Amino acid sequence: MNNRLLISLPLAALLALPALAQTTDSSSSTTPAAAPAATSTENATGKAPLAPPSREGFWGRVNPFARKNYVKRQTEPIRDRVNELDELTSANSRNIKDTDSRAQAGIKMASDKADAADQHAVDAGNKATMAQQSAQQVTARVQTVETVVGNIDQYKASNQTEILFRPGQTMLSKNAKDAIDTMAASVKGQRGYIIEVQGFSSGKAQSAITNSQKMAESVVRYLVLNHEIPVYRIYLVGMGNAPVATDDASAKPKRVSGGRVEISLLKNDLEQLSANTGAPAMDQAQQPK
Numbered sequence: 001m002n003n004r005l006l007i008s009l010p011l012a013a014l015l016a017l018p019a020l021a022q023t024t025d026s027s028s029s030t031t032p033a034a035a036p037a038a039t040s041t042e043n044a045t046g047k048a049p050l051a052p053p054s055r056e057g058f059w060g061r062v063n064p065f066a067r068k069n070y071v072k073r074q075t076e077p078i079r080d081r082v083n084e085l086d087e088l089t090s091a092n093s094r095n096i097k098d099t100d101s102r103a104q105a106g107i108k109m110a111s112d113k114a115d116a117a118d119q120h121a122v123d124a125g126n127k128a129t130m131a132q133q134s135a136q137q138v139t140a141r142v143q144t145v146e147t148v149v150g151n152i153d154q155y156k157a158s159n160q161t162e163i164l165f166r167p168g169q170t171m172l173s174k175n176a177k178d179a180i181d182t183m184a185a186s187v188k189g190q191r192g193y194i195i196e197v198q199g200f201s202s203g204k205a206q207s208a209i210t211n212s213q214k215m216a217e218s219v220v221r222y223l224v225l226n227h228e229i230p231v232y233r234i235y236l237v238g239m240g241n242a243p244v245a246t247d248d249a250s251a252k253p254k255r256v257s258g259g260r261v262e263i264s265l266l267k268n269d270l271e272q273l274s275a276n277t278g279a280p281a282m283d284q285a286q287q288p289k
Contacts, residue, residue, distance in 0.1 A: 155194060155266035159183055163219060165259030167202065170214040172222055180219065183263060184227040195223065195234045196264040203241055213238025215261050 161183045163176045172180070187193055199216030201208045216236045223229045 155268050157264055158193070158267045159186060159265040161263040163215075163261040163263065165215050165261070167258050168211075169259060170211070170218055172218050176219075177222065180222055180263065181227075183265060184223060184229065187229070187265065188227075193233065193265060193267045195229065196262075196266060197234060197236045198262045198264075199236075199238045200242065200260045200262070201238075201240060202258055205240075209238050209240035211259065212240050212261075215259050219261050219263060 161179050163172070163179060165176075187195075197216045197219050199212030199214075199219075201212035201215065203211060213236070216238055220231075220234050220236050223234060224231055
């Protein structure tokens with residue numbers, strides 16, 4: 001009996017040691033740890049880092065006889081922090097995705113605006129080129145107009161027709177009318193021209209002038225009535241028995257025998273101006289009122 005008692009006492013003491021160590025660790029873990037020194041350490045959760053246990057227990061860092069409640073109490077703060085970190089990581093991922101999507105949208109919007117600005121710049125360049133071309137065309141036309149206006153009273157002989165009359169005749173023959181028709185056809189629908197009609201007649205003094213003027217008037221009358229040439233475009237002169245100039249400057253002028261009418265077609269650059277500016281070649285008498 002005594003032997004059993006002696007054996008059971010040490011065994012009971014041996015079994016009580018783990019429970020005593022567990023209790024000691026539990027009481028030490030419930031005892032608030034000394035406040036750590038104030039630091040400015042920051043972390044992801046915004047909370048102070050977990051303080052290490054002030055004491056390691058009876059068995060040191062490893063308790064071979066730890067129970068579930070002891071392990072739960074030791075690991076619960078760690079699990080809480082891990083869960084917080086998981087939630088914080090998820091929130092950061094969502095924020096990153098949201099920021100990335102907004103950044104992509106902003107980049108696309110900026111790219112679209114840049115493309116639109118480039119297109120506007122190209123359109124503006126094309127319009128500027130067209131404006132420059134139009135300005136050059138206008139400048140060329142203005143120069144042409146200035147040249148024409150400067151030479152508006154400079155008429156050049158374009159065509160000349162001679163009508164012969166027998167002595168004492170003032171009426172037009174068939175050959176004379178055909179010659180006038182050919183000349184008048186060349187000015188149909190044109191402008192910038194005048195027709196000079198000069199009559200010459202043999203004889204002396206006023207009678208020669210009167211006869212030459214009558215022959216010239218018959219030509220003018222035919223042009224106005226048969227070809228509708230405006231009167232203001234025709235200049236009539238009765239030259240009488242005035243000497244006729246020749247191409248040879250050294251030769252003496254010859255006087256006319258019989259009757260003769262010279263029809264000269266004179267033109268300036270107004271027709272050329274009409275062709276350059278695209279205006280229709282219309283006689284003033286034919287323009288609508």
